[in-house]
Amino acid sequence: MSTLEIVPRPSITIIGGGPGGYEAALVASKFGADVTLIERNGIGGSAVLTDVVPSKTLIASADSRRRVMSAPSLGLEFDAHSVKSNIELIDRRLLRLASDQSEDIRRGLQANGVRIVMGQARFVDRHVVEVKTMEGDVEEISSDTVLIATGASPRELPTAKPDGERIFNWKQLYAMNELPEHMVVVGSGVTGAEFASAYQLLGSNVTLVSSRETLLPGEDPDAAQVLEEVFSESGVNVISRTRAEGVTRIPNGVRVELSSGGYVEGSHCLLAVGGIPNTAELGLANIGVDVTETGHIKIDAVSRTSVPGVYAAGDCTGRLALASVAAMQGRIAVNHILGDVVKPFSRNQVASNIFTSPEIATVGITDAMVKSGDYQVDEYMIPMASNARAKMMNVTEGFVKIFARRGSGHVVGGVIVAPRASDLIYPLSLAVSQKLHVDDLAETFTIYPSLSGTVAEVARQLHKREQF
Ligand SMILES: Cc1cc2nc3c(=O)[nH]c(=O)nc-3n(C[C@H](O)[C@H](O)[C@H](O)COP(=O)(O)OP(=O)(O)OC[C@H]3O[C@@H](n4cnc5c(N)ncnc54)[C@H](O)[C@@H]3O)c2cc1C
Numbered sequence: 413m414s415t416l417e418i419v420p421r422p423s424i425t426i427i428g429g430g431p432g433g434y435e436a437a438l439v440a441s442k443f444g445a446d447v448t449l450i451e452r453n454g455i456g457g458s459a460v461l462t463d464v465v466p467s468k469t470l471i472a473s474a475d476s477r478r479r480v481m482s483a484p485s486l487g488l489e490f491d492a493h494s495v496k497s498n499i500e501l502i503d504r505r506l507l508r509l510a511s512d513q514s515e516d517i518r519r520g521l522q523a524n525g526v527r528i529v530m531g532q533a534r535f536v537d538r539h540v541v542e543v544k545t546m547e548g549d550v551e552e553i554s555s556d557t558v559l560i561a562t563g564a565s566p567r568e569l570p571t572a573k574p575d576g577e578r579i580f581n582w583k584q585l586y587a588m589n590e591l592p593e594h595m596v597v598v599g600s601g602v603t604g605a606e607f608a609s610a611y612q613l614l615g616s617n618v619t620l621v622s623s624r625e626t627l628l629p630g631e632d633p634d635a636a637q638v639l640e641e642v643f644s645e646s647g648v649n650v651i652s653r654t655r656a657e658g659v660t661r662i663p664n665g666v667r668v669e670l671s672s673g674g675y676v677e678g679s680h681c682l683l684a685v686g687g688i689p690n691t692a693e694l695g696l697a698n699i700g701v702d703v704t705e706t707g708h709i710k711i712d713a714v715s716r717t718s719v720p721g722v723y724a725a726g727d728c729t730g731r732l733a734l735a736s737v738a739a740m741q742g743r744i745a746v747n748h749i750l751g752d753v754v755k756p757f758s759r760n761q762v763a764s765n766i767f768t769s770p771e772i773a774t775v776g777i778t779d780a781m782v783k784s785g786d787y788q789v790d791e792y793m794i795p796m797a798s799n800a801r802a803k804m805m806n807v808t809e810g811f812v813k814i815f816a817r818r819g820s821g822h823v824v825g826g827v828i829v830a831p832r833a834s835d836l837i838y839p840l841s842l843a844v845s846q847k848l849h850v851d852d853l854a855e856t857f858t859i860y861p862s863l864s865g866t867v868a869e870v871a872r873q874l875h876k877r878e879q880f
């Protein structure tokens with residue numbers, strides 16, 4: 413007589429319900445694991461509730477206003493200056509969208525059998541997490557493995573405390589009664605650039621205080637230059653090489669003290685000076701997880717921390733703060749935990765987009781990596797203005813740039829600056845991930861006329877003729 417051996421389901425506890433956490437939870441539950449997800453605020457995390465979804469929905473309104481305002485250049489006659497941004501309606505719409513998406517994700521998780529516990533988590537030991545629930549109860553959850561996906565929070569300056577009325581961090585922007593007359597944005601990283609672009613397009617006056625020489629430090633310099641020109645033409649007042657020393661309230665506005673000695677006044681101020689990882693209250697020291705000086709959790713390419721059985725994904729790890737990266741790291745962790753085939757995370761394949769106007773999309777090897785001398789590439793760039801469809805649409809700025817590995821001709825990176833660059837980048841992203849040759853891109857049919865025709869045209873310029 414044979415006895416049936418019952419193999420227990422692997423159990424995984426996930427701390428954080430953002431893209432790093434919920435994607436991992438979905439994959440793990442589909443693979444049959446026993447999954448508990450702990451979240452202290454709302455399912456979908458900051459990505460859905462306060463960061464990506466609200467900001468991109470705000471930008472969709474701003475971009476629509478831009479298109480209406482520029483319609484006279486295409487021969488349409490109306491009084492474009494009466495296109496008014498009703499910020500209350502815009503905010504109401506974006507908050508509803510965020511909350512609906514959070515609810516969709518919650519339902520999806522529950523339908524897949526994920527147990528959701530709302531509360532604040534911290535480690536007791538490497539297999540046991542304690543949760544203080546919303547109701548004030550304390551529950552201990554034991555599991556084989558734990559995935560930390562707790563994200564990050566806005567960094568604060570001691571001399572500039574956000575009050576949610578006139579001085580904001582990026583999470584507090586969506587409860588305004590009227591459009592800011594003059595928004596002073598502090599910080600010229602991706603967050604600062606996106607909001608400066610959005611509020612200008614919605615109709616606010618915008619001043620951008622940038623501590624650096626150029627906008628978007630770390631991004632492609634040609635792309636940053638396009639944005640600087642667009643900002644300059646559209647009247648965004650960029651104050652470069654200057655730090656905000658402090659921000660105070662004045663009657664009906666704010667005053668931002670500058671490191672250059674002067675000050676700038678506006679009706680409102682947005683602080684976009686980076687983020688700090690949500691790791692300080694997790695009790696990581698209890699279990700010996702290694703963190704960096706900035707508090708980010710150290711992980712390897714399969715999302716393992718220094719402690720066996722404890723994984724981490726997303727913004728708490730400090731690798732490229734992107735929702736797509738968080739989700740990928742979460743999925744990689746689960747595949748590794750459950751013994752499935754794992755493709756380690758590769759920074760050289762990541763695609764990202766800056767939702768300014770025009771958008772700036774990037775994939776793979778960057779200009780900084782090329783300049784460091786680590787990669788030998790040929791590169792070619794064609795301005796969008798030479799594209800037939802761009803002329804019809806009156807698109808005058810932007811470009812397509814491709815990096816091809818010198819010698820082999822494989823596509824290893826690229827940059828597209830154009831309207832909807834976030835969608836146009838996909839063929840380049842596919843080329844990078846699948847190691848396609850520039851000739852593969854060049855020989856693939858594109859639509860005439862189309863903006864993506866320039867992607868193929870740049871690839872054609874990188875074609876190397878056989879030597880006879
Ligand atoms: C303004 C803005 C716009 C952005 N736009 C984009 C974009 O367009 N595209 C893009 O790819 N990326 C964008 N990002 C980056 C993106 O938001 C992050 O990379 C993404 O949210 C990271 O996901 P995550 O799962 O690591 O963390 P989060 O989304 O921050 O989720 C972490 C969750 O963990 C919870 N948590 C933390 N500590 C605990 C605890 N102790 N117990 C229980 N729960 C806890 C938090 O409440 C939170 O809900 C943007 C960022 C900002 C600031």
Ligand SMILES: NC(=O)c1ccc[n+]([C@@H]2O[C@H](COP(=O)([O-])OP(=O)(O)OC[C@H]3O[C@@H](n4cnc5c(N)ncnc54)[C@H](O)[C@@H]3O)[C@@H](O)[C@H]2O)c1
Nearest residue numbers: 599600601602603604623655656684685686733765766767
């Ligand atoms: N579209 C997207 O995918 C998107 C959008 C927003 C943010 N993000 C991600 O979020 C991460 C954080 O971006 P971020 O822009 O919030 O932070 P960041 O750290 O990249 O940029 C903050 C900037 O503020 C500057 N700064 C700091 N203190 C200052 C001061 N006192 N005065 C003036 N400037 C000051 C810093 O020098 C820095 O350039 C990025 O990695 C980005 O990828 C992505």
